[in-house]
Amino acid sequence: MNAEANQNSEGVMIFSDDPDHARLRRVFNKPLLPGALNAMKNRLAALAEQRVEELVAKGEFEAISELARFLPLTVVTDLVGLTDQGKKNMLYWAGGLFDALGPEGHPRTLSGIEIAVEAFTYLHTLPREALDPDGWAAGLFRAADAGDLSQEEARKMMMDYTGPALDTTINGLGNALALFAQHPEQWTRLRNDPELINRAIEEALRLESPARTFGRKLTRDYDMSGVKMFAGDWAMMVYASGNRxxxxxxxxxxxxxxRDARDHVAFGYGMHLCAGMHLAKLEIRTMLEILIRRVKSLHLVEEEMVMHNLIRGRDKLILRVEPA
Ligand code: HEM
Structure with a gap:
């Protein structure tokens, strides 16, 4: 939605077109293929089990910082394999990176751009040897050595692993928990029939899509049900509109x-369909599966929506839980 962010993001996968996009995406997908995700399952479940046990014992907790951020911040930042400085700042940077994509001149966009420049500077100057050799980021440089990417592309694509992986998933789970707290009969229904878990996740993502919007620039004239749009026009895809x-x-x-909501567009649609979708669902499912076993009911004590250019979710979600 603004020229400066577009310029800063050149070479990042989500900002590229085919054939480059398809080539970058083949490399990006490697650690997120079903086999790799399966190998992660037990580690995620063990960590999540312990966290839920602690929170249920407390009885009341702030579900965004204490629960929804837990897996993305402990596991995903480790898997990417950045340095401690990167891990510490990743959530802050990711929020800024998304805010930077907002409308031109808006104060949130401007402060987002400042934060995004910090993130790009970190990634741009990060010595390759500082990366965890088993991490996803190091894998990008190996792909560059093999000739599948340029060194410059490998460096820029670290942003694709970091920027979109956190707030989206955190609010995906946070929004689902808020919905269950607002609709206790749906929680009871899920506990009585845990097979509904995949449907429940899709339905929560449909109704409260964490990514509010992304933009596109039209490459050709298009007639959208009688509305004429022209090459060079900007379009906003408002996912909540499609999903409702x-x-x-x-x-x-x-x-x-x-409800069967599998065709929702919370993860987008087409060639830029979310590349981290299966990981995000795995993280959300892991937490919910443990919660439905351990929590009989969820009560909403307090919630505060986040003010953000791209993300819909909560800054604060205080829940009181009754153990099962
Ligand atoms: C519930 C969680 C998530 C939601 C709602 C979400 C949403 C989206 C949406 C709407 C798009 C499409 C953007 C467009 O069409 O322009 C997208 C793309 C993308 N997402 Fe996600 N995302 C989530 C989790 C993740 C995670 C965990 C990762 C990383 C591991 C990730 C990485 C990406 C990337 C790299 C793209 C660009 C794909 C491409 O250009 O081919 N996302 N996401």
């Missing part, structure tokens, strides 16, 4: 975990 389209979803504003 009453022509597709009956009673679209309601939260119904038995």
């Amino acid at each position: 389209d009453e022509r597709r979803y009956e009673d679209p504003e309601s939260f119904d975990i038995t």
